[in-house]
Structure formats: C-alpha cells, structure tokens
Amino acid sequence: MMRLCLFLLLLSYSVLSQNVSKEELGYLINKSIPLSLNHPTEQWHKLDKSLNNKKMVLLGECNHGSREIFLLKNNFIQHLNKTLDYDVILFESGLAEMIDYYEDDNIPVKQLSHVWETEAFEALLKYAKDQNMEVAGFDVFVTGDSFQKRLDKILDNLHPNIEKEYNLVLDSLKNRNVPLEHIADKANHIINIYKTYSSALLPKSKIEKLTKRGIENRIATLHYMLQYKKDTNFPKQLAARDSLMAANINWLMTEIYPNKKAIVYTHNIHASKYNKYEEMMGEWLKPKWGKDLYSIGTFVASGRYADYDGTIKTISEPEKNDSLIDIKTIIHQLPMEATFIEIPDKACKNTGWLFEEVIMNDTFIDLKKTNTMTLSQHYDGLIFIKQVSIPKFLKND
Known part of the structure; x- marks a missing residue:
C-alpha cells in the first residue's frame, strides 16, 4: 500500500x-x-x-x-x-x-x-x-537629461526650461488626481512651443534631423497623453506608445x-x-x-x-x-x-x-x-x- x-x-x-x-x-x-x-x-x-x-x-x-x-x-x-x-x-x-x-x-x-x-x-x-x-x-519616453542642453544650443535658449515643464506636465497627465481642466491649457501651451521649435529647424545633419524628430516625439506624446486623460483608456495609450516607437524605427531606417x-x-x-x-x-x-x-x-x-x-x-x-x-x-x-x-x-x-x-x-x-x-x-x-x-x-x- x-x-x-x-x-x-x-x-x-x-x-x-x-x-x-x-x-x-x-x-x-x-x-x-x-x-x-x-x-x-x-x-x-x-x-x-x-x-x-x-x-x-x-x-x-x-x-x-x-x-x-x-x-x-x-x-x-x-x-x-x-x-x-x-x-x-x-x-x-x-x-x-x-x-x-x-x-x-x-x-x-x-x-x-x-x-x-x-x-x-x-x-x-x-x-x-x-x-x-x-x-x-x-x-x-524620456530616459535622460541631455535634450534640454541640445535644444538650448541649437535654438539659442528660446525657452530654457521647456524640458522641465514638459516632464512636470507629463507627470500631471499620468496622475489620476489631477483633473484634465487643470493641465490641458499648460500641455497645449508646451505643444505650441515645441511646434515653434520644430518649424524653426531646417535640418541637414544627422544630429539636426534626430533633434527635430525628438521634438516631434514630445508633441506626439503630449497629444496621446491628453487623449488618455480624457478617455482613461490604458490599452489605447499603450498602443499609441508602441505605434510611435514603430514609426520611429521606420523613420530611422529610412x-x-x-x-x-x-x-x-x-x-x-x-x-x-x-x-x-x-x-x-x-x-x-x-x-x-x-x-x-x-x-x-x-x-x-x-x-x-x-x-x-x-x-x-x-x-x-x-x-x-x-x-x-x-x-x-x-x-x-x-x-x-x-x-x-x-x-x-x-x-x-x-x-x-x-x-x-x-x-x-x-x-x-x-x-x-x-x-x-x-x-x-x-x-x-x-x-x-x-x-x-x-x-x-x-x-x-
């Protein structure tokens, strides 16, 4: 037994x-x-x-x-x-x-x-x-602190705190306790500043092209995070990030x-x-x-x-x-x-x-x-x- x-x-x-x-x-x-x-x-x-x-x-x-x-x-x-x-x-x-x-x-x-x-x-x-x-x-996503110095150098210190403001707004957009109406105007203001930066750049070199693309990424990220703040659809936010990463890879390789x-x-x-x-x-x-x-x-x-x-x-x-x-x-x-x-x-x-x-x-x-x-x-x-x-x-x- x-x-x-x-x-x-x-x-x-x-x-x-x-x-x-x-x-x-x-x-x-x-x-x-x-x-x-x-x-x-x-x-x-x-x-x-x-x-x-x-x-x-x-x-x-x-x-x-x-x-x-x-x-x-x-x-x-x-x-x-x-x-x-x-x-x-x-x-x-x-x-x-x-x-x-x-x-x-x-x-x-x-x-x-x-x-x-x-x-x-x-x-x-x-x-x-x-x-x-x-x-x-x-x-x-932001993974370092070097981009502000690059923007200051290329664009003659047009807005020396833009990256700091960008990160603060991004944190607020992620924070469920911050209502959309408290942050939307600030986010759109930063989007407009970045658009001014982007339009001022006529890139020729590799670094200039990458810099312009980096600015465009900031704009795109704020847009999809504003949308997330409206609909709180996290799968949609995840898909937005991955689609932008794929678009970046396609752009880099092209x-x-x-x-x-x-x-x-x-x-x-x-x-x-x-x-x-x-x-x-x-x-x-x-x-x-x-x-x-x-x-x-x-x-x-x-x-x-x-x-x-x-x-x-x-x-x-x-x-x-x-x-x-x-x-x-x-x-x-x-x-x-x-x-x-x-x-x-x-x-x-x-x-x-x-x-x-x-x-x-x-x-x-x-x-x-x-x-x-x-x-x-x-x-x-x-x-x-x-x-x-x-x-x-x-x-x-």
Missing part, C-alpha cells in the same frame, strides 16, 4: 509538472544551439543562414535587469556586426536622449533607460563606438540609416510579432518589413533580476498545471546553461509545444495579465537561460 501511494504521488507530480516528452527533449537538444557566456561569438554561426538576408532583428528580453541576458545579447550583437554586417543598434530608450552617442568620445549610458545603466551596457556602447556602429533610441541592417534591443512584448489583446510594436513593424524581420524572445527559468523600478525580484518556481507546460520546466530539462532554438515554419514531429499554449510567468504579456502564449505566433527564435542574476550597475557620479 505504501509503494502504491508513493507511485501515485510521483505520477501526480509528473502530470502536474507537465514535462516535454523524452522524444521532444531529444529533438530540442539536437536542433538547438548550445550557448555559453564565456564562448566566443562564433557560437552563433549556425544562425547565419537564417539571419544573413534579414534587415532587422528584434532582440527581446523577458525583463530589463538580468546580467546573463545582457552578456549573451552583447555576444550575439558582436557576432551580427562582425559576421553579418549588422551595423545599427536601436535601443528602447529615448530617441531625443540617445543623440548624445554622436558627441565625440561620449558613451551615453546615463541616457539609456535607467535599468540599463550597467557595466554590460557600457561595454556594448564602447564596442559599438570602437566599431563605428550607428546607435539610436526609438522610444518616446531617413537616417537607409540600406543598413539593424538590431532592435527591447522587451519581449515589443519584439513580439503578435499579441492577442494589445497592439504592440512588433505588429506595427511587420507590415513594412515582412520577411526581412526576425524576432527573438528571451526567457529564463530561475534566479534574481532587477525590475524596472529598481526592486530586486526572484523568478518564481514553474507553475504546476494538469494540462499546460511551463516554459521554465522545459528550460530546466535542458542540459545546457543557455540555448537558442529556431522555431520551424510549421509544426512537425516533436515540436508540438512550440505551437501550443505554454505557461509564461514573471514577464509582461498584456494588460489582462495573461500568463500563456503560443511561441510560434510571437517569435522566429528563442533564447533560453537557466539562471540569471542581478547586473552590475554603474556607480552614480
């Missing part, structure tokens, strides 16, 4: 854990690319055939604060640059702020999103600078970096080419780029990471479910510390889990707090990492 109870307990745990089958695991190991943080960039060579003729790689991450994700992505970017001539990196950071990259000998880590102010990003930007790579931001190949460094949700409930950046990019676009999602199974607000979080245990597999369970089954798997165009033997819903916790998917996705709908390839840790942040000056 004791043996029977133990057998039933183990059987129950096995069902709840939902491992992939031995055959599926064997196929996955055979078809995947083993990755290591310490290996040279040549470990990515098996992907060359798939990526050589692409024009844009959307390189996602499940969170913005994991050391191992940063190091693997740095390694991958160096390979894409050295071997396949990808010479543009576009970061999910302020387009206006990242213009600082083009100042002499400047490594503008402090103009990135604050969670990326790390040694790994400093090394990546230094590599990009040494290799004469092009770098820009594509976000409409007006600033034509005929170049780009790596887009972003979160998984923005890199995804499909979302069941939201209108996200990858979906906005897909009509223009089509088969020239390659999307990669990065997922982890355990460890700790720094969240966007700076708090330290621990990756949860795989969820026990009697019908769905947790992505972490699959990653734990693999013998490698990290791996890359390319998703086939069609389901074939032993790839069913890529074409079925899997559990996906510890990452943002949509505003409905969905925790499942069908990976083949979202991405062309996947990076799996067994364990992550907190990155080494740069010390404040």
Whole structure:
C-alpha cells in the first residue's frame, strides 16, 4: 500500500509538472544551439543562414535587469556586426536622449533607460563606438537629461526650461488626481512651443534631423497623453506608445540609416510579432518589413533580476498545471546553461509545444495579465537561460 501511494504521488507530480516528452527533449537538444557566456561569438554561426538576408532583428528580453541576458545579447550583437554586417543598434530608450552617442568620445549610458545603466551596457556602447556602429533610441519616453542642453544650443535658449515643464506636465497627465481642466491649457501651451521649435529647424545633419524628430516625439506624446486623460483608456495609450516607437524605427531606417541592417534591443512584448489583446510594436513593424524581420524572445527559468523600478525580484518556481507546460520546466530539462532554438515554419514531429499554449510567468504579456502564449505566433527564435542574476550597475557620479 505504501509503494502504491508513493507511485501515485510521483505520477501526480509528473502530470502536474507537465514535462516535454523524452522524444521532444531529444529533438530540442539536437536542433538547438548550445550557448555559453564565456564562448566566443562564433557560437552563433549556425544562425547565419537564417539571419544573413534579414534587415532587422528584434532582440527581446523577458525583463530589463538580468546580467546573463545582457552578456549573451552583447555576444550575439558582436557576432551580427562582425559576421553579418549588422551595423545599427536601436535601443528602447529615448530617441531625443540617445543623440548624445554622436558627441565625440561620449558613451551615453546615463541616457539609456535607467535599468540599463550597467557595466554590460557600457561595454556594448564602447564596442559599438570602437566599431563605428550607428546607435539610436526609438522610444518616446524620456530616459535622460541631455535634450534640454541640445535644444538650448541649437535654438539659442528660446525657452530654457521647456524640458522641465514638459516632464512636470507629463507627470500631471499620468496622475489620476489631477483633473484634465487643470493641465490641458499648460500641455497645449508646451505643444505650441515645441511646434515653434520644430518649424524653426531646417535640418541637414544627422544630429539636426534626430533633434527635430525628438521634438516631434514630445508633441506626439503630449497629444496621446491628453487623449488618455480624457478617455482613461490604458490599452489605447499603450498602443499609441508602441505605434510611435514603430514609426520611429521606420523613420530611422529610412531617413537616417537607409540600406543598413539593424538590431532592435527591447522587451519581449515589443519584439513580439503578435499579441492577442494589445497592439504592440512588433505588429506595427511587420507590415513594412515582412520577411526581412526576425524576432527573438528571451526567457529564463530561475534566479534574481532587477525590475524596472529598481526592486530586486526572484523568478518564481514553474507553475504546476494538469494540462499546460511551463516554459521554465522545459528550460530546466535542458542540459545546457543557455540555448537558442529556431522555431520551424510549421509544426512537425516533436515540436508540438512550440505551437501550443505554454505557461509564461514573471514577464509582461498584456494588460489582462495573461500568463500563456503560443511561441510560434510571437517569435522566429528563442533564447533560453537557466539562471540569471542581478547586473552590475554603474556607480552614480
């Protein structure tokens, strides 16, 4: 009787854990690319055939604060640059702020999103600078403090506090306790000042064009935030931001970096080419780029990471479910510390889990707090990492 109870307990745990089958695991190991943080960039060579003729790689991450994700992505970017001539990196950071990259000998880590102010990003930007790579931001969010100085320099101090006023108005528009009528006039006043700035610029150089685009981003952001204040439709606001980010990428690759190949460094949700409930950046990019676009999602199974607000979080245990597999369970089954798997165009033997819903916790998917996705709908390839840790942040000056 004791043996029977133990057998039933183990059987129950096995069902709840939902491992992939031995055959599926064997196929996955055979078809995947083993990755290591310490290996040279040549470990990515098996992907060359798939990526050589692409024009844009959307390189996602499940969170913005994991050391191992940063190091693997740095390694991958160096390979894409050295071997396949990808010479543009576009970061999910302020387009206006990242213009600082083009100042002499400047490594503008402090103009990135604050969670990326790390040694790994400093090394990546230094590599990009040494290799004469092009770098820009594509976000409409403010991620640094450099744009005011640029506006003052170009426009002769027409309005020396405009960026400070912009940020204060933006905070008020986000604050539910501030009524629209208390802030609308001020927001429209700032929009008119920015329009005056924009019309005064007749850009010729790369920096002047980026500056004008940065001003236009400020105007567009205030418009969609005013609309959000009216209708309080957060999905609509999220879609507005992602559509503007996609528009920035399209503009950058058309007006600033034509005929170049780009790596887009972003979160998984923005890199995804499909979302069941939201209108996200990858979906906005897909009509223009089509088969020239390659999307990669990065997922982890355990460890700790720094969240966007700076708090330290621990990756949860795989969820026990009697019908769905947790992505972490699959990653734990693999013998490698990290791996890359390319998703086939069609389901074939032993790839069913890529074409079925899997559990996906510890990452943002949509505003409905969905925790499942069908990976083949979202991405062309996947990076799996067994364990992550907190990155080494740069010390404040």
